[in-house]
Each structure stands twice: as structure tokens, then as C-alpha cells.
Amino acid sequence: MTPPITSIGLLDPDQVKSVLGAAVLAPSTRNTQPWRFRCTAAGIELHADPDRALPVADADRRELLLSCGAALFNLRTAIHVLGAHPATTLLPRRDNPTLLAVVRPFAARKPDRRLVRLADAIPRRHTNRTPFEAAVIPDTVVAELRHAAEAEQAWLPRLDANQLDRSRDLVHESHHSQMTDPAFLAEWRHWTARPRDSRDGVPDYAAGAMPSEDWILGAFGSPRRSLVDDSDPLVVIVGSFDDKQADRLRAGQAMQRVLLTAAAAGFDASFVSPPVEVPEVRAELRTLLGGGLWPQVVLRFGRATPVPWTPRRSLDDVLLEPSRLSA
Numbered sequence: 001m002t003p004p005i006t007s008i009g010l011l012d013p014d015q016v017k018s019v020l021g022a023a024v025l026a027p028s029t030r031n032t033q034p035w036r037f038r039c040t041a042a043g044i045e046l047h048a049d050p051d052r053a054l055p056v057a058d059a060d061r062r063e064l065l066l067s068c069g070a071a072l073f074n075l076r077t078a079i080h081v082l083g084a085h086p087a088t089t090l091l092p093r094r095d096n097p098t099l100l101a102v103v104r105p106f107a108a109r110k111p112d113r114r115l116v117r118l119a120d121a122i123p124r125r126h127t128n129r130t131p132f133e134a135a136v137i138p139d140t141v142v143a144e145l146r147h148a149a150e151a152e153q154a155w156l157p158r159l160d161a162n163q164l165d166r167s168r169d170l171v172h173e174s175h176h177s178q179m180t181d182p183a184f185l186a187e188w189r190h191w192t193a194r195p196r197d198s199r200d201g202v203p204d205y206a207a208g209a210m211p212s213e214d215w216i217l218g219a220f221g222s223p224r225r226s227l228v229d230d231s232d233p234l235v236v237i238v239g240s241f242d243d244k245q246a247d248r249l250r251a252g253q254a255m256q257r258v259l260l261t262a263a264a265a266g267f268d269a270s271f272v273s274p275p276v277e278v279p280e281v282r283a284e285l286r287t288l289l290g291g292g293l294w295p296q297v298v299l300r301f302g303r304a305t306p307v308p309w310t311p312r313r314s315l316d317d318v319l320l321e322p323s324r325l326s327a
């Protein structure tokens with residue numbers, strides 16, 4: 001049974017439902033939606049759902065935290081545009097490792113129009129796996145993407161032509177490693193060959209067949225091209241300065257802020273995760289970036305044919321029984 005939703009701070013029950021509705025529209029690895037929420041008088045708790053982890057592709061649950069970080073960014077932004085300040089504490093209790101954050105919508109705040117623009121983009125953002133058109137992404141938008149990452153304490157390093165070339169090799173290496181791993185393939189099929197009425201996983205119409213290496217490499221454009229030019233999609237890496245749980249949660253928020261910034265500017269995005277999912281390759285990518293940043297997610301941006309949205313579980317499925325937060 002759905003736990004009753006009551007007012008929390010400045011939000012009435014309908015507003016609480018609407019901000020939770022925005023949170024669950026976040027992207028998540030394989031559309032696992034590895035989050036749960038608990039509404040208490042003290043705030044909205046975001047919990048990880050370890051039953052929705054990917055033991056093979058995401059053994060250390062890094063992508064689970066990125067996904068939950070993305071949901072947290074949506075939650076904070078949706079609260080903000082309703083005129084409340086989303087005071088957020090990450091990892092508030094050491095004795096409760098699945099509790100990732102508490103958001104307290106108490107103080108009134110005049111909404112910032114830049115965040116209103118991002119909130120409007122939440123339902124319009126979809127992962128787009130169709131071929132990208134040759135479209136120039138203006139420098140002003142690239143700068144906006146960079147600022148979006150920095151606002152959430154992450155970094156969007158610019159890759160030079162040599163780094164981009166080397167990245168293609170790393171994509172090749174990691175893709176090959178995954179495609180020859182029966183455990184990876186079984187896990188992939190589990191989340192991509194779901195029944196038609198499934199509310200999670202990546203449906204056929206969103207992914208098509210298993211991505212080919214050409215498709216994945218295509219995301220990096222032609223060899224020896226610069227990051228931004230007339231014909232290649234833009235590839236960016238969201239990096240963090242450390243790689244602990246809180247850093248990954250912050251990187252997930254940064255990833256979502258970057259994705260929404262692109263969507264608001266009319267650009268499509270997709271993910272190229274093999275090089276960050278295979279630990280040895282991720283280490284090589286880190287070295288390629290100069291060793292100071294932890295690569296968290298690889299994204300490509302461009303313009304593509306619009307795609308339908310992927311399903312989400314209902315709020316009933318993601319709400320935990322209410323409970324009191326101890327001080």
C-alpha cells in the first residue's frame with residue numbers, strides 16, 4: 001500500500017508528489033531506477049535500492065550512485081522552482097549506508113530563472129541512441145555545459161585531438177572486454193529484453209539491438225578531429241576530484257545538470273559507458289586526463305531524431321514507509 005504523502009516543510013502533499021515525480025524522471029544505468037524515497041516530517045530521504053544494482057557492469061555501485069545523484073538533482077531543482085530552498089545533506093548517517101541524502105524544503109526562496117529553465121527540461125530530456133546529425137554546438141553552449149558541471153563541484157575537461165583519438169582506442173578495448181564476458185552479456189540482456197509492459201529496463205524502441213562497436217565509436221566522431229568541429233558530435237567526460245561515495249553522488253548531480261542544460265538548449269545526448277565501466281580502462285582514461293580527475297561518465301551531444309520516453313515505475317513502487325529521522 002502507498003504510504004500517505006503529507007506536507008513537508010513548505011510543500012503541500014500535491015507538491016511533494018510532483019517533486020518526487022520529477023526525481024524519478026532521472027536517467028539511470030540500464031533504466032534500473034535504483035532509488036527509493038521516504039517522506040518524513042523532517043524532509044525527503046533518498047535511498048539507494050541495492051536490489052537494483054548491476055553486480056557485473058557496476059560492481060562497486062558507482063553508476064548506481066550517479067543515477068541516484070541525477071534523481072537528487074531533479075528533486076532539488078523541482079523543489080527550488082516551487083519556491084522552497086532544498087537544503088540537502090549527503091550521506092547523513094554512517095549507520096545507514098543506503099540513505100544517500102535528505103532534502104529539507106523549508107526556507108522560502110525566489111526561484112532562479114536558470115533553474116526554472118532546467119526544471120522545464122526534466123520531462124523533455126531523453127537518452128537518444130539514434131545517429132546524430134552533423135551539428136555545431138556553439139561555444140556558448142559548451143561553456144554552459146562546463147559551468148553546469150562546475151556548479152555541482154565536478155569538472156568537464158576539454159579533450160584535445162590526441163586524447164580523443166586515444167579515447168577511441170579505450171572505447172574499443174572496453175567494448176570488446178564487455179562483449180566477450182558472458183556474465184556481462186547475461187546482465188545486459190536481463191535489463192534490455194524486458195517484457196513489453198515492464199516499467200523498468202531499456203525497451204526495444206529506445207535501444208534497438210545491442211549497440212555495435214561502430215555505433216559506440218561513432219559517438220567519438222572521426223579520428224583526429226577536435227572535440228568540437230563542424231561535423232562531429234561533442235563528447236565530454238564528467239570528472240570528479242575524488243572517487244568516494246559523496247563524490248559520485250555529486251558527479252551524478254553534475255551529470256544531470258549538464259544533461260538538462262543541453263536539453264534546455266535543444267541538444268540531444270547519449271552515454272558511452274564502456275570505458276568507465278571496465279575498471280582497468282577507466283584507470284587508463286584517468287591517466288589520459290592527466291591523473292587529477294576521476295572520469296565518471298562519458299556523454300555525447302548533438303542533434304538527432306526525437307525518441308519516445310522510457311517507462312518509469314510508479315511512485316507506489318519507490319516510496320518507503322514513513323519513519324522518523326533521528327536528530
Ligand SMILES: Cc1cc2nc3c(=O)[nH]c(=O)nc-3n(C[C@H](O)[C@H](O)[C@H](O)COP(=O)(O)O)c2cc1C
Binds near residue numbers: 030125127202274
Ligand atoms: C550512469 C549511467 C550510465 C549509462 N550508460 C549508458 C550506456 O552506456 N549506453 C546507453 O545506451 N545508455 C546509457 N545510459 C542511459 C540509460 O539507459 C537511460 O538513462 C535509461 O534507459 C532511461 O532512459 P532516459 O535517459 O531516456 O530517461 C546510462 C545512464 C546512466 C545514468
